[in-house]
Amino acid sequence: MKILHATSELYPLIKTGGLADVLGSLPFAQKALGHDARAVLPYYRHVRDLLPDAALVAERDTFGGHIAVRYAEYNGLGLYLIDAPHLYDRPGNPYHNEHYFDYADNVIRFAVLGWTAAALATGLDEVWGKADILHAHDWQAGLAPAYLNAWNAYIKSVFTIHNIAYQGIFQSKHLGEVGLPWEMFHVDGVEFHGQISFLKAGLFYADHITTVSPTYADEITREPAANGMSGLLYTRKQEGRLSGVLNGVDDKVWNPQTDAALAKTFHPKAMQGKKADKKAVQAFFGLNDDDKAMLTVMVSRLTPQKGADFLLESLHEKLPANPDLQFALLGSGAPEMEQAFVRLAEQYPQQVGVYIGYNEELAHQLIGGGDVIVIPSRFEPCGLTQLYGLKYGTLPLVRRTGGLADTVVQTDEETLKNKTATGFVFDEPTAGALGGALENALSLWRKPRAWSPVRQHAMAQDFGWHKAAESYDACYRSLL
Template sequence: MKVLHIASECYPLIKTGGLADVLGALPWAQAQSGADVRVVLPYYPAVAELLPKAQPIDELHTFAGTIILREASYQGLSLYLLDAAHLFARHGNPYHNADYQDYPDNVYRFAALAWVGASLAAGLDQRWGRADVLHAHDWQAGLACAYISHWRVRLKTVFTVHNLAYQGLFAAWHLTELDLPSSMFAIEGLEFHGQLSMLKAGLYYADEITTVSQSYAQEITDKMYGYGLHGLLQHRAAQGRLHGILNGIDPKIWAPETDPYIAQNYSRVKTLKHKTESKYALQQRFGLSEDANKLLLVMVSRLTEQKGADILLEALPRILSDQDVQFVLLGSGEPSLSEAFARLAADYPQQVGVHIGYDEALAHQLIAGGDVIVVPSRFEPCGLTQLYGMAYGTLPLVRHVGGLGDSVRDGQTGFVFHQANAEDLFEAYQRVRTRWDKPRSWQYAQRQAMAEDFAWANAAQRYLELYAQ
């Protein structure tokens, strides 16, 4: 089976969030299962640095200008890369500038990604031929499903929603610039409240839709989580075309037994005690007292209200009134939240450490060194940090929403609260604190969490079964 993934990120080549982690693992897992898998990705500067010898194979003249199509192999996986300096030669975040302002030409940048991806799926590269399945990810690739429908190409399309909140909305007049007919600008098509929606293109035109957890697939059919698209999603669900498949984690990258970033490797069975070395290293890095008996909470997250960063901020002063509790944050996002966490660190210098930004090695060190990883999201399609936490014996404290509720068993592999407010979070924290004071019970929960199987092989097989349908 030939499968072509189209996405705007792929770890470790380019990453801003969980989408990259999925594309960095799912295609490889599918290839291990015998599928012929390729990925289409922009040739960002960060990608070019890692793959400087990517070979040009075609020159495409598109509505977005000339694009050199390159190919490369990375860790055994074949990649198609869009080399167009005027579109993608921008350092840093691939979607916005340093002031968090979206690039004004995103409509052309990601329509071009979708167009080239659809063309490749339709057989543009004659050596590979036509794909059996085009798998588009999030709004940046959504138009690929519309192109395949418009061109009437005989292949199947799958669209995965990683986060419905980001919809790729643009002015309607762009449509005809993107080699799509004006007839597609309709309620039964790409139109969304007078705008062009790249996300809706995937939801409407794909043969099958997936989300990254079972609960999120249900939640987005409800008005509260559907962002105005719940009616369409209810219709697709009634057709049997909406599926939830929980993300996995890549044990080559996220495994305490082999992780090169952490102070000392450890395992669930014999050497869990070595986890303390990572805790000491983290405490030392942030100038906190090196004490295994202090309860160390960590958070690795974008700093947004979606992620519940403000909820945690409100609860932390009560939590930190206990001198035997510490907190370390790694994250970036809304300036007001970044500044609030920085002030918290200044107010509690003996208990709080904050690093604003993102550092992959440091993320591993927080997840290995913490005792609890906090994920208080208002909504969460899947969430990955709670899965990483469980793999490392760092028990998650999560809100029961989306994939968080699907993956964490309250009182067994972590701790769960239900309402998106500081009071409910604090009540759950009190259960954490009570359990922490019972070391044998805490270690039992750690081993339970580390025994959970969230390997990508399971999710990859489910996707292949869906393709086969």
């Protein structure tokens, strides 16, 4: 089967979030099943630096100006790169400038991504021919299924929602600038409250919609989780055209037995290395060198979605009452939230450490050295850090939502007895509910003989990408 993924990110070439991790793994898992999986993404400046010798496939004059489509192999994966320096040759982030203002021409930049994906799926690369499946990801690639529809192309398409909160909304006047007919500017089309929504285009015109966990697939058929798309998504669910496929973990990138970022590697039957990793984290952040302290870690954007606000409130309450509670943060976000966590570290220097920014190596070290990883999200389509935590024996403490609900089993009397517990779960997005989960974690932590079996069971969970690849395989075959 020939599968073409359309994406704005692919790890490690370009990454701002979980979308890149998915595209850095799923196509490879599909190739392992015998499929010819490829991806198309913009030839950003950083990607050009890493893959400078991409071969020319085709050139076209488009609504976005002259573009060249180039091809390169990356670790065995075929990549089509959209070479348009006037659109993509910019420093830093793919979506906004250094002042966090979205690029004014994003409507054109990502319409060109959708157009090129549709053109490739319909045979722009004469050597490869037509794709069997065009698989578009998030709003940036949302117009790809719309172009297939406008061109009456008989190519099946799948659209995956990684986070429905980001919808790619632009003024209606741009529809004529991106090569789509005005007949599509309709409630049954790309129109959304008088504007264009790239996300809605993907939802409406794709043959099948997936999202990144079963629970999130259900949540987004209702408001407020659907962010205004509940009617369309509820209809698609009733039609059997909406499903949830849980993300996986790339064993080559996230594996405590081989992770070069760790001070010492470890595995379920030899956990001494985890103690060394914990000491390394405590030393890096200047925390008390205390093996008996429960080191709670967080690797996250500091936003209301991620629950950073009520986590902060809960920590202010729990830290003074529990000297054996430590907290280490790697993250960034709203300046006032960053400053609030920095002040927390200044107030509790031996219990709290904060690193503002992002550091991939430090992320591995925190997840390797932590005892608990906290993910208190108000909503979470899938989440990957809780999966990393499970794999590294760092028990997730999560809110019961989206993929967090699908992957973490609450530790209580019953799950301890039947040996299914893997972490700590709370329901309400409040400091009180989170604080209760922290108390539960501390209670178990203070009983090492009870903690160890839960950690062992957590590490035994299988969230390999092969499972997701097999689920997508079944989805594609049902369309074909």
